[in-house]
Each structure stands twice: as C-alpha cells, then as structure tokens.
Amino acid sequence: MHNARNLLALAMIIVLTLVGARPSQAQEGLVIYSEYPSIVVGIGETLNLDVTVRVPESGIVALDVSDLLDGWTAEYRGGGRVIRSIYVEKDEPARLQLRLIQPERIAAGTYRFQLVARWGETTTTFPIELIVQEKTPAKLTLQTDFPVARGGSETTFSFNATLKNEGGEDIFATLSADAPREFKVTLRAAGKDITNLPTEIKANASQRIDISAEPLTSLPVGSYPITILAQSETAETSLVLTAEVLGQPQLTLTTPDGRLSGDAYIGETTPIKLVLRNTGNSPAFGVRLSASSPTGWQVTFQPEEVTEVPANSEVEVKANLKPADRAVAGDYIVTFRAQPKEGGSKSVDFRITVRTSTLWGVVGIALIAVALAIVGLAVVRFGRR
Amino acid sequence: MLKLLDSWRRPTEREGSPWIGLGAVLFKEMADHLTGARMRILELLIVITAVGTVYTALQNLNRNNSEFLYLRLFTTAQDPLPSFVGFLGFLVPLIAIALAFDAVNSEFNRRTLSRILAQPVYRDAFLFGKFLSCLLTLAIVFAAIWLLIFGLGIVSLGVPPTAEETGRALLFLIATVFYGGIWISLALLFSILFRSPATAALAAIAVWLFFTVFWNIVAGLLLPVFAPQQVTNLLDLIAVWELQLALERISPIRLFAEIAVILLRPAERSLGIILPIQLDRALLGAPLPLDQSLLLIWPHLTSLIAATFLLFAVGYVIFQRQEIRA
Numbered sequence: 001m002h003n004a005r006n007l008l009a010l011a012m013i014i015v016l017t018l019v020g021a022r023p024s025q026a027q028e029g030l031v032i033y034s035e036y037p038s039i040v041v042g043i044g045e046t047l048n049l050d051v052t053v054r055v056p057e058s059g060i061v062a063l064d065v066s067d068l069l070d071g072w073t074a075e076y077r078g079g080g081r082v083i084r085s086i087y088v089e090k091d092e093p094a095r096l097q098l099r100l101i102q103p104e105r106i107a108a109g110t111y112r113f114q115l116v117a118r119w120g121e122t123t124t125t126f127p128i129e130l131i132v133q134e135k136t137p138a139k140l141t142l143q144t145d146f147p148v149a150r151g152g153s154e155t156t157f158s159f160n161a162t163l164k165n166e167g168g169e170d171i172f173a174t175l176s177a178d179a180p181r182e183f184k185v186t187l188r189a190a191g192k193d194i195t196n197l198p199t200e201i202k203a204n205a206s207q208r209i210d211i212s213a214e215p216l217t218s219l220p221v222g223s224y225p226i227t228i229l230a231q232s233e234t235a236e237t238s239l240v241l242t243a244e245v246l247g248q249p250q251l252t253l254t255t256p257d258g259r260l261s262g263d264a265y266i267g268e269t270t271p272i273k274l275v276l277r278n279t280g281n282s283p284a285f286g287v288r289l290s291a292s293s294p295t296g297w298q299v300t301f302q303p304e305e306v307t308e309v310p311a312n313s314e315v316e317v318k319a320n321l322k323p324a325d326r327a328v329a330g331d332y333i334v335t336f337r338a339q340p341k342e343g344g345s346k347s348v349d350f351r352i353t354v355r356t357s358t359l360w361g362v363v364g365i366a367l368i369a370v371a372l373a374i375v376g377l378a379v380v381r382f383g384r385r
Numbered sequence: 386m387l388k389l390l391d392s393w394r395r396p397t398e399r400e401g402s403p404w405i406g407l408g409a410v411l412f413k414e415m416a417d418h419l420t421g422a423r424m425r426i427l428e429l430l431i432v433i434t435a436v437g438t439v440y441t442a443l444q445n446l447n448r449n450n451s452e453f454l455y456l457r458l459f460t461t462a463q464d465p466l467p468s469f470v471g472f473l474g475f476l477v478p479l480i481a482i483a484l485a486f487d488a489v490n491s492e493f494n495r496r497t498l499s500r501i502l503a504q505p506v507y508r509d510a511f512l513f514g515k516f517l518s519c520l521l522t523l524a525i526v527f528a529a530i531w532l533l534i535f536g537l538g539i540v541s542l543g544v545p546p547t548a549e550e551t552g553r554a555l556l557f558l559i560a561t562v563f564y565g566g567i568w569i570s571l572a573l574l575f576s577i578l579f580r581s582p583a584t585a586a587l588a589a590i591a592v593w594l595f596f597t598v599f600w601n602i603v604a605g606l607l608l609p610v611f612a613p614q615q616v617t618n619l620l621d622l623i624a625v626w627e628l629q630l631a632l633e634r635i636s637p638i639r640l641f642a643e644i645a646v647i648l649l650r651p652a653e654r655s656l657g658i659i660l661p662i663q664l665d666r667a668l669l670g671a672p673l674p675l676d677q678s679l680l681l682i683w684p685h686l687t688s689l690i691a692a693t694f695l696l697f698a699v700g701y702v703i704f705q706r707q708e709i710r711a
Contacts, residue, residue: 294666328667378705
C-alpha cells in the first residue's frame with residue numbers, strides 16, 4: 001500500500017516534469033501577456049500598453065523588459081506609480097500598464113522586445129512588436145499668385161497669400177511681417193487684423209491672408225521686399241513679396257503766396273498767378289488747365305497747356321479772369337483745375353470778390369456838386385440885403 | 386461860365402459876403418433848439434425808442450454768430466416792436482419837420498424878422514443859419530443815440546465793435562442825418578411859403594404821409610403809363626421791374642430803407658432784381674466789403690444829399706424874393 005502510493009507520486013512527478021519541459025505551457029501557469037502584441041505607432045508617440053499577469057499560486061511577480069534598444073524607456077505602472085513587481089493572487093489576473101517612451105531620434109521601422117515576468121524560479125516572456133511609422137509632420141506653406149505689386153510713392157500695396165497647414169494636426173501659427181521701416185504692414189484674415197497674433201489653422205486646411213503695406217512716408221523709386229513669416233511651434237515658412245514703387249508725378253495747384261482769394265472788377269480782366277507744383281518723383285506731362293467759373297465769366301489761361309512740370313519743381317501759369325457784365329458785387333467761387341495726361345486732376349477753389357467800378361461814385365459826387373452849385377448860383381443871383 | 390454868371394446877375398450888385406452873421410444866427414438857433422421844450426419831448430421820444438428796441442434786440446440776438454453783432458442791434462426786431470431802423474424810417478421825418486416847420490414864419494408872426502435883418506445879418510445868413518442849426522441839432526441828437534446804442538452794446542455784449550461795424554454805423558448815421566436833411570429843407574420851404582406855422586406843419590406832414598402811404602400806390606398806377614405795353618420776354622419783364630423800382634425810389638423813405646438794408650446787412654449784395662444766372666457759384670451770405678456796400682447805395686446817399694441842397698435852394702430863392710417888411 002505504502003509502496004503503491006510512492007509509485008503513484010513518482011509517476012505524477014514524471015508526468016509533471018514532462019509537461020513542464022514543454023515551453024510556455026510548462027512553467028506552472030505563470031503568464032504575462034498583452035492583448036495586442038503588434039502595434040503601429042507614430043514617431044515620438046508615447047504608448048501605454050495594457051499588460052495582464054496570471055499566476056498559478058499567489059505570489060510576487062517581478063516585472064522586466066528585455067531586448068529593449070538603447071534610448072527607449074519602458075516602465076510598468078500600477079496604482080499610478082512606476083512599479084517593479086506585482087503581487088498576483090491565484091486565479092485572479094493582475095492588470096497593469098507598460099509605458100513606452102520613444103527615444104528623441106528614431107527611424108521608422110519595426111522594434112521588438114520582450115515582456116519578462118519572474119515568479120520565484122520560473123520566468124516567462126512575451127514578445128511585443130512595435131511598428132514605428134513616420135507620422136505626417138507639421139508643415140506650413142505660404143503661397144501667392146502675385147508676389148509683386150506696383151504703385152506710386154504713396155499708394156498702399158495690397159497682396160494676398162494662402163497659408164496652408166499640410167500637417168496632420170491643427171496648429172496655431174503666428175504671422176508676422178518683416179518689411180522696410182517705411183512700411184506699416186497689416187495682415188488680415190477674414191477681415192480681422194491678425195498681425196503678430198496666433199491664428200488657428202486646422203489640419204489640411206488653408207487660410208487666405210490679405211496683406212497691405214502702407215507707406216509711412218513718400219517713398220523713393222525702388223523695390224522693397226516684404227517678408228511674411230508664419231511660425232508655429234513645430235513648423236515655419238516664409239514668403240517674400242515685393243512692393244515696387246514707380247515714379248509718379250504729384251501735382252498741386254496753388255498760388256505763389258498760397259492765397260486763394262482775390263478781387264476782380266466787373267468788365268475788367270484780372271490776371272491771377274497760379275503755380276503748378278510737382279512734388280512727385282516723376283515729371284508730369286501735358287497738364288491741361290481749365291476752370292469752372294460762374295455763368296458768363298471768361299477765364300483763359302496762359303499757357304492753356306503746360307507740356308512738362310519736372311519732378312520737384314513748379315511752373316507758373318497765368319489765369320485771366322473776366323467777370324460777367326451782369327455779375328453782382330460780392331464773393332464767387334471759381335475752381336481752377338489741372339489735368340495731367342496721366343493721373344488724376346487737381347483742383348483749387350478760388351474765392352473772387354467781385355467789385356463794381358467806382359465810376360458811378362464820381363457821378364454821385366458830381367450830382368452833389370451840381371446841387372451845391374445851384375445853391376451857389378441862387379445865392380449869387382438872388383442874394384440881397 | 387463867368388459870362389453866364391454875369392448875364393444872370395442883377396444890374397444891382399450885392400454888397401458883402403452872404404456868410405456875415407451866419408455864426409450868430411446859427412448859435413442862437415442851436416441854443417433855442419437844444420433848450421426848448423419841443424426838443425425835450427423829441428429827445429425823450431427817441432431815447433425811449435432807442436433803449437427799448439436795442440434792449441429787445443439784445444434779448445433776441447443770436448450771439449453764436451459773432452459777425453456784425455453791433456449792426457444787428459439796429460436791425461433785430463421783436464414781434465410787436467419793430468427794429469430801431471424801422472422806427473427811424475418815420476421818426477426822422479417827424480423830428481425834422483418838428484424842428485423846421487416854423488423856422489421862418491414864426492419870425493414873421495412875432496415880427497422879429499425885420500429886427501434881425503436890421504442887424505449886420507444878411508438874409509442868406511439868416512436862412513443858412515436856420516437850416517444848418519436844424520441839421521446840426523439833428524446830427525447831435527442822432528450821434529448821441531448812436532453812442533448810446535454802442536455803449537449799451539459794449540456793456541452787454543462784452544466785445545468791442547470792429548472797424549467795419551463802426552464804419553458802417555457811421556455811414557448810416559450820415560445817411561440818417563441827410564434823410565432828416567430832406568425833411569428839414571421841405572419843412573423850411575413850407576415855413577417860407579406859408580405864413581401860418583400850422584399850415585406849414587400840415588403841409589410837410591401831408592408830403593410825408595403821401596410818400597409813406599400813397600407813393601407805392603401812385604407808382605403802381607404810373608407803371609402802365611411808362612412800361613412797355615406788351616411784355617413778351619424776360620428782358621421786358623426785367624425792364625418793367627426796374628422801372629417799378631425806379632419809380633418807388635423817388636420816395637426818400639424808400640431810399641433810406643434801402644440804405645439801411647445795405648449798410649446794416651453786409652451780406653446783402655444787390656437791391657435790384659437778381660437773376661439766378663448771376664448767383665451761379667456765388668458765395669451767399671459772405672459779407673460785402675464796406676466799399677462795395679457803399680458803392681451799392683452811393684446813388685441813394687448822393688441823391689439824399691443833393692435833394693437836401695436842391696430843396697434848400699428852392700426855399701432860398703423864394704425867400705430871397707419875398708417881401709419881408711411887414
């Protein structure tokens with residue numbers, strides 16, 4: 001009887017030993033596994049892997065990771081903390097997490113390592129495969145159809161550009177402009193001023209940007225580069241626009257002393273000196289002079305047309321003004337106008353005080369004189385004691 | 386000219402200058418006028434008028450517009466009360482007639498004329514003195530009133546009058562005195578013509594009433610006589626209008642009113658008919674320079690002055706030919 005019991009025990013040990021010799025099944029039920037052993041992640045992405053540990057008898061299981069490449073960090077986490085081992089009860093699997101942090105620089109590819117669990121003398125492993133793929137990186141582009149604008153020395157240059165986020169994530173981009181000091185550059189999106197303000201751009205979306213460069217002074221002829229810079233934390237791009245200032249005449253019509261009023265006598269021609277001044281950076285050609293005057297007035301110019309007003313100089317013109325014969329004394333407005341061949345016309349309002357001749361005043365004096373003479377004659381004729 | 390004068394002269398040459406004795410008559414008459422009870426009443430009347438109208442003008446003056454504030458003192462009216470200028474239109478003739486209607490005939494009636502002429506005073510000087518004393522009295526009274534108005538203005542407005550305002554007011558004072566001058570000459574003429582002072586006064590007042598009330602009606606009646614019978618175009622119409630204006634301007638009251646308008650409202654540019662074409666691009670409301678305003682009313686002003694002298698000349702001739710020994 002005793003012998004038979006011993007035999008049975010021996011047989012059981014043999015069987016058990018045979019069973020244990022088979023890999024992965026034999027180690028008396030110690031298991032560590034993750035539900036998804038092969039995972040695709042992006043570059044730089046930190047992965048939290050759910051791990052389950054099961055033991056045949058309650059006890060402490062030490063946890064480790066093997067075959068991990070340099071630079072990778074792997075840590076088991078349980079109860080909110082980094083752990084090295086775990087107590088697992090029999091028949092009750094323990095769940096924990098493995099946090100995998102990628103090295104800073106990593107190439108795309110497949111990375112393999114093993115989860116290792118040690119329970120007493122037994123050790124078990126579980127292979128994990130990480131397929132690291134290149135994620136579409138954050139990328140901004142700025143594009144415009146018309147990078148060059150032409151204008152006069154005081155015009156505001158307008159451009160528009162499209163800012164596109166070609167990356168896979170929404171980003172905040174800050175737009176700024178690098179322009180010569182003579183310009184004030186304003187960037188607008190959907191009517192809002194966004195200069196130097198972070199603007200959200202959705203993944204794979206684009207934003208139209210209106211750019212206006214306003215000269216603060218009168219600019220000399222030349223071309224001025226304006227660099228538009230779009231920056232986010234991860235990407236940046238720039239676009240060079242050019243404002244080309246062309247030569248332009250800048251005409252003003254005034255008088256030599258700046259006085260815009262004068263007298264004119266009815267029935268007489270009054271000359272008025274006018275000055276055509278060109279403050280622009282290019283000569284004005286073929287400036288025609290005209291006037292809007294009250295009905296019946298005659299206004300002629302000498303000369304009628306100025307062939308050229310050179311840049312930064314002036315030309316004197318004489319206007320001959322003759323009020324209408326029936327004009328009433330008092331103030332009238334005469335508008336003188338200068339129209340160059342190219343460009344807008346310039347006008348100036350002149351206030352003319354119409355005066356009547358003093359001839360009738362003399363007649364009036366004569367009338368009084370005659371009346372006094374009659375009194376005098378009466379005295380001479382009829383005077384007596 | 387000299388020959389003409391010679392042929393005009395009587396065979397008996399006059400002796401001495403017509404100015405001898407003028408000073409004596411002038412000062413005596415002025416003294417009589419300025420101290421007389423009649424003058425007191427007239428002065429009181431005009432001072433009350435001036436203070437009353439200027440006071441209401443000050444109440445109603447739009448002070449935001451500071452242009453020509455002092456001139457607007459003369460012209461601003463408050464409803465029941467006309468402006469000071471409106472009062473002047475009939476006060477001046479009244480005062481002038483009151484001063485002169487008995488200038489000569491009272492001397493007759495008191496039989497003092499021959500006594501005066503017994504002194505080394507010529508007839509010329511007597512009449513000159515009478516006329517000038519009335520004119521000077523009127524000038525003194527109105528100058529005082531003008532100063533009173535300006536004084537009230539300075540006290541209540543707090544701004545001094547500008548040179549232009551002063552000039553315009555001064556010219557208007559001259560016009561007012563000569564407007565009075567016409568009525569003085571007229572009253573003097575009637576006082577020479579009629580021996581009874583009441584008749585002379587009545588005659589002068591009748592003339593004044595005629596011009597005040599009836600002249601516009603008479604002018605309207607005269608218009609068809611002189612105007613073209615058929616008005617076919619605009620020019621004819623303007624001619625009719627201008628004729629009507631010319632007829633109305635025979636009245637010194639009308640002349641004085643136009644002088645007041647032009648001198649005291651500098652923005653007025655014309656007295657006649659203005660066609661829209663003449664106002665093309667005109668700056669309305671801009672004041673005319675003083676010399677231009679003066680030119681506009683120059684015919685009026687000279688007519689008033691000339692009429693004063695002519696009426697006096699008529700009176701003079703009649704007086705010289707009168708039998709005065711009574």
